[in-house]
Amino acid sequence: MAKTLRIAAFFVSLSGCLLGCAYQEKCGLGECPADAKITTSVQSRLNQYPELGLPDQIDVETHDRVVYLSGFVSEGLQSRTAEQVAQGAPGVRRVVNTIAVTK
Numbered sequence: 001m002a003k004t005l006r007i008a009a010f011f012v013s014l015s016g017c018l019l020g021c022a023y024q025e026k027c028g029l030g031e032c033p034a035d036a037k038i039t040t041s042v043q044s045r046l047n048q049y050p051e052l053g054l055p056d057q058i059d060v061e062t063h064d065r066v067v068y069l070s071g072f073v074s075e076g077l078q079s080r081t082a083e084q085v086a087q088g089a090p091g092v093r094r095v096v097n098t099i100a101v102t103k
Contacts, residue, residue, distance in 0.1 A: 065093040
């Protein structure tokens with residue numbers, strides 16, 4: 001019985017490793033194509049809002065369909081606007097907003 005459990009545990013852990021390898025091959029060590037598309041879409045949408053442009057700086061990164069916003073803006077409303085704009089992009093599962101307000 002103990003031997004059977006050890007063999008079952010081995011195969012369960014092996015299948016987890018294989019799933020991880022399949023994910024790595026699909027996405028590689030960098031950004032997944034779907035995440036890159038989301039990042040481009042969010043950046044494009046943010047560029048449509050002149051109040052979010054210079055001198056403010058908003059950086060966008062996407063990992064597993066979660067968009068991470070960081071950088072600096074001069075007003076809290078700009079931070080909330082950027083978050084809402086990012087949330088509206090296709091494929092976005094969640095937005096993590098760490099944009100700092102400088103005033």
